[in-house]
Amino acid sequence: MKYAVIGSGSKANSYIFSHDKFSCLIDNGYSFVELQNRLSRINIDIGTIKFILLTHTHADHIHGVKTTARKLKIPVFVNKEIDISAYLPSDKIDLRFIEKEKTYRFGPFYFLPFETYHDATGSLSYSLKIADMTFTVITDTGKVSNTMFNIAKKSDILFLEANYNKNMLKTGPYPKMLKERIESPYGHLSNSDAIDFLNNLFKGESKLKLVYFCHLSEVNNNPEVLEEEIISNGTFNIPYIICPRDKFQEGFNPINLEINENLDNYKKPYNYITNARSRKDVLLF
Numbered sequence: 450m451k452y453a454v455i456g457s458g459s460k461a462n463s464y465i466f467s468h469d470k471f472s473c474l475i476d477n478g479y480s481f482v483e484l485q486n487r488l489s490r491i492n493i494d495i496g497t498i499k500f501i502l503l504t505h506t507h508a509d510h511i512h513g514v515k516t517t518a519r520k521l522k523i524p525v526f527v528n529k530e531i532d533i534s535a536y537l538p539s540d541k542i543d544l545r546f547i548e549k550e551k552t553y554r555f556g557p558f559y560f561l562p563f564e565t566y567h568d569a570t571g572s573l574s575y576s577l578k579i580a581d582m583t584f585t586v587i588t589d590t591g592k593v594s595n596t597m598f599n600i601a602k603k604s605d606i607l608f609l610e611a612n613y614n615k616n617m618l619k620t621g622p623y624p625k626m627l628k629e630r631i632e633s634p635y636g637h638l639s640n641s642d643a644i645d646f647l648n649n650l651f652k653g654e655s656k657l658k659l660v661y662f663c664h665l666s667e668v669n670n671n672p673e674v675l676e677e678e679i680i681s682n683g684t685f686n687i688p689y690i691i692c693p694r695d696k697f698q699e700g701f702n703p704i705n706l707e708i709n710e711n712l713d714n715y716k717k718p719y720n721y722i723t724n725a726r727s728r729k730d731v732l733l734f
């Protein structure tokens with residue numbers, strides 16, 4: 450099992466999950482060549498991608514979907530509520546229409562789409578089960594819901610949006626309208642929204658083992674500011690990784706306790722793994 454955040458943030462977003470030469474992509478904001486280059490960093494052949502799950506139609510998520518689906522001749526799963534014809538032509542792409550809160554299977558993957566609250570009609574995100582691991586992506590949502598809460602606590606690994614620091618957004622250069630859009634219940638999650646969500650999750654039973662903070666704004670956030678907020682306000686007790694904007698972030702297995710000597714090769718992202726009991730707790734897939 451391998452997985453990675455191919456990149457996240459306002460420029461482009463994509464996630465890969467790969468098992469036994471069968472891979473699933475969630476979104477793709479990258480060109481085919483860039484996707485290929487990024488996948489080669491963890492030795493995943495682009496030809497192993499067998500399907501794409503689309504969250505919503507914003508360019509940072511859909512930009513590279515058409516080309517990837519056409520070149521690889523693979524299906525794209527989209528919410529039936531989205532009028533997708535303006536983005537993906539059904540005569541050239543194998544579109545499969547899905548509904549929120551129904552569980553689907555494709556090859557060895559099970560996936561559960563759930564509603565997100567965002568200014569794009571029919572926005573969804575996904576929980577994905579493969580080889581006894583459950584991964585959930587919660588980004589591009591202005592608020593969290595009970596459904597998200599229940600799905601997240603049953604997941605092993607969570608990719609959670611931490612889009613902006615409230616003060617940086619408030620005092621930053623964005624026009625008033627854009628600031629209001631981002632802060633609205635149909636915008637993005639702030640750092641404190643994300644931290645509160647995790648704190649609440651750990652007040653009860655949770656299976657969660659590792660969190661990736663994703664979709665950081667370039668203008669209204671940075672990894673150091675987020676880390677400070679987590680240290681001051683976070684009471685959740687699991688390791689986390691902050692994914693700097695647009696940076697490829699390899700997946701780690703938080704379950705095995707063996708030492709991976711190669712971790713030093715991954716110093717940069719690893720420096721952001723804090724709150725772990727020890728370095729030995731984290732193993733590269």
Ligand SMILES: [Zn+2]
Binds near residue numbers: 507567569589
């Ligand atoms: Zn969006």
Ligand SMILES: [Zn+2]
Binds near residue numbers: 458462507510589
């Ligand atoms: Zn986005």
